[in-house]
Amino acid sequence: MKYLTTLLLTLLNLTLIAQDSWVNVEIQTDNYGSETSWEIYQDTEVVAISAEYNGNSYYEIMIDLPVGDYNFVLYDEFGDGICCAFGEGWFGLSND
Numbered sequence: 607m608k609y610l611t612t613l614l615l616t617l618l619n620l621t622l623i624a625q626d627s628w629v630n631v632e633i634q635t636d637n638y639g640s641e642t643s644w645e646i647y648q649d650t651e652v653v654a655i656s657a658e659y660n661g662n663s664y665y666e667i668m669i670d671l672p673v674g675d676y677n678f679v680l681y682d683e684f685g686d687g688i689c690c691a692f693g694e695g696w697f698g699l700s701n702d
Contacts, residue, residue: 626670626671626672626673627670627671627672627673627701628668628669628670628671628701629646629668629669629671629676629678629699629700629701630666630667630668630669630699630700630701631644631656631665631666631667631668631669631678631697631698631699632664632665632666632667632697632698632699632700633656633659633664633665633666633667633695633696633697634663634664634665634694634695634696634697635659635660635661635662635663635664635665635688635693635695636661636662636687636688636689636692636693636694636695637661637662637692637693638661638684638692638693639659639660639661639662639663639695640658640659640660640661640683641682641683641684642656642659642680642681642682642683642688642695643655643656643658643659643680643681643683644656644678644679644680644681644697645678645679645681646669646671646676646677646678646679647676647677647679648671648674648675648676648677653671653676654669654671661693662693678699680697
């Protein structure tokens with residue numbers, strides 16, 4: 607299995623009122639950014655996917671989502687991770 611990491615996160619369950627919310631995805635790619643991708647799922651439905659990335663680059667993506675529970679899954683096509691032998695890659699998720 608060539609997954610860098612699979613994170614199951616409860617991103618949004620902040621209010622009882624049905625309103626739109628968002629998540630901010632930050633990605634710093636390693637030398638091989640084209641190997642990095644991610645998806646956001648609600649249950650089994652994909653609700654957001656990443657663009658193609660360049661190597662050694664920073665990206666910040668704001669995604670509008672309905673309030674609910676989501677799974678964020680980060681992939682590394684080659685399976686060697688996004689840090690450290692081939693560059694200092696990382697990712698972050700936030701929602702205020």
